[in-house]
Amino acid sequence: MNIFRLAGDMTHLASVLVLLLKIHTIKSCAGISLKTQELYALVFATRYLDLFTDYISLYNTLMKLIFLGSSFSIVWYIRHHKIVRRSYDKDQDTFRHYFLVLPCLLLALVINEKFSVKEIMWAFSLYLEAVAILPQLVLLQRTRNIDNLTGQYVFLLGAYRSLYILNWIYRYFTEPHYVHWITWISGLVQTLLYADFFYYYFQSWKNNVKLELPA
Numbered sequence: 001m002n003i004f005r006l007a008g009d010m011t012h013l014a015s016v017l018v019l020l021l022k023i024h025t026i027k028s029c030a031g032i033s034l035k036t037q038e039l040y041a042l043v044f045a046t047r048y049l050d051l052f053t054d055y056i057s058l059y060n061t062l063m064k065l066i067f068l069g070s071s072f073s074i075v076w077y078i079r080h081h082k083i084v085r086r087s088y089d090k091d092q093d094t095f096r097h098y099f100l101v102l103p104c105l106l107l108a109l110v111i112n113e114k115f116s117v118k119e120i121m122w123a124f125s126l127y128l129e130a131v132a133i134l135p136q137l138v139l140l141q142r143t144r145n146i147d148n149l150t151g152q153y154v155f156l157l158g159a160y161r162s163l164y165i166l167n168w169i170y171r172y173f174t175e176p177h178y179v180h181w182i183t184w185i186s187g188l189v190q191t192l193l194y195a196d197f198f199y200y201y202f203q204s205w206k207n208n209v210k211l212e213l214p215a
Contacts, residue, residue, distance in 0.1 A: 001059075002167060002170055002171070002174075004163050004164070004166040004167035004170055005163075005164070005167040007163045008160050008161070008163035008164040008166075008167055009063060009160075011156050011159050011160040011163055012067075012156070012157070012160035013063075013066065014156050015152075015153050015156035015157045015160060016066070016067070016070045016071075016074075018149055018152050018153045018156060019032065019074060019149075019153045020070065020073075020074070021149065022149040022150070022153070023074065023077050023078075023081075023084055026149075027081075027083045027084055027087075028084065028087040029077065029078045029084050029085075029087050029088050030087045030088075030089065030147070030150075031089075031139070031140065031143055031146060031147060031150040032078065032088075032136070032139075032150060032153075033093050033095070033135040033136040033138075033139045034075065034078045034079065034088060034090075034093055035093055035095050035097040035135035035136075036097070036132055036133060036134075036135045036136040036139075037071065037074050037075050037078060038075055038097065039097055039100065039101075039128060039129075039131075039132035039135070040071045040129070040132055041071040041072050041074075041075050042101070042125075042128065043071075043125045043128050043129045043132060044064075044067050044068045044071050044125070045068065046121040046122075046124055046125045046128075047121070047122060047125035047126075047129075048064045048067075048068055049117075049118055049121055049122075050118060051064050051065075051068075089139070089143070092139055092142045092143055093135065093139050095134060095135035095138050095139070097134075097135050100128065100131050100132070100134070101128065104124055104127035104128040104131070105124050107123075107124075107127050108120050108121070108123040108124035108127055111123065111182065112182070113180075113182065123182055126182055126183060126186040126187075127186055129186065129190060130186040130187070130189045130190040130193075131189075131190075131193070133154070133157065133158075133190070133193055133194070134193065136154060137154075137193065137196075137197060140154070140197070140213050141213045141214070141215060142215070144212050144213055144214075144215060146210075146211045146212065146213065148211075151201060151204075151211045154194075154197060154201075155197070155198070155201050157194075158191065158194030158197065158198060161187055161190050161191050161194075162191050162194075164187055165184075165187055165188065165191060168180070168183070168184055168187070196213075197213065200212070200213055200214075
C-alpha cells in the first residue's frame with residue numbers, strides 16, 4: 001500500500017458515493033448509462049472470484065464487498081426502482097455494450113498471466129474495465145448538458161485510474177521485479193478514453209460554466 005494506491009481507492013469509492021447520492025437523494029439516474037453500470041457489475045463479479053477463497057486483508061475484503069454490492073445495487077435501482085427508473089433515458093443509452101464483452105473475453109483467453117479460470121477472469125475484468133466507460137461517454141455526448149453530480153462521478157472515475165498509474169510507476173521503482181503489462185496497458189487505455197472528458201471538465205471549471213461535451 002502507498003499513498004497513490006490509497007488515493008486511487010478513495011477516489012474510486014468517492015465516485016460510487018457520488019452516484020449513490022444522486023440516486024438516493026434526487027431519485028434520478030438521468031445522464032447515467034445503465035450499459036456502463038452493467039459492465040462494471042460484470043467487471044467486479046469476474047475480478048473478485050477470490051473473495052471467499054484468498055484472504056489478503058480486512059481492507060481488501062471490505063473494498064471488494066463495497067464495489068460488488070454498490071455496482072449491483074446501482075443496476076437494480078436503474079432497472080427496477082419505481083421512481084428512479086423513470087428518469088433513465090433508454091432512447092439515448094443505445095451503445096451495444098455486449099459487443100465489448102466477447103472481444104475482451106477472447107483477448108483474456110489469449111493474453112493472460114496464467115491459463116486458469118481465475119487468471120483468465122482477472123484479465124477479462126481488466127480488459128472490460130478499460131472500455132466499460134464508453135457507453136457513458138457516448139451518452140454524455142448525446143445529451144450534452146451534464147448535471148454536476150454526473151460530471152463529478154465521471155471525473156472521479158477517470159481520476160481513480162490516473163492515480164493507479166502513479167501507483168504502478170511508484171511500485172515499479174520501489175519493488176523488485178514488479179512488472180504487470182496486462183494491468184498497465186489496460187489502465188493506460190482506460191485513462192486515455194477520459195482525455196476528451198477531462199479537457200472539457202477542466203474548461204468548464206476554469207470558466208465557471210456548465211459542463212457540456214461536443215456532439
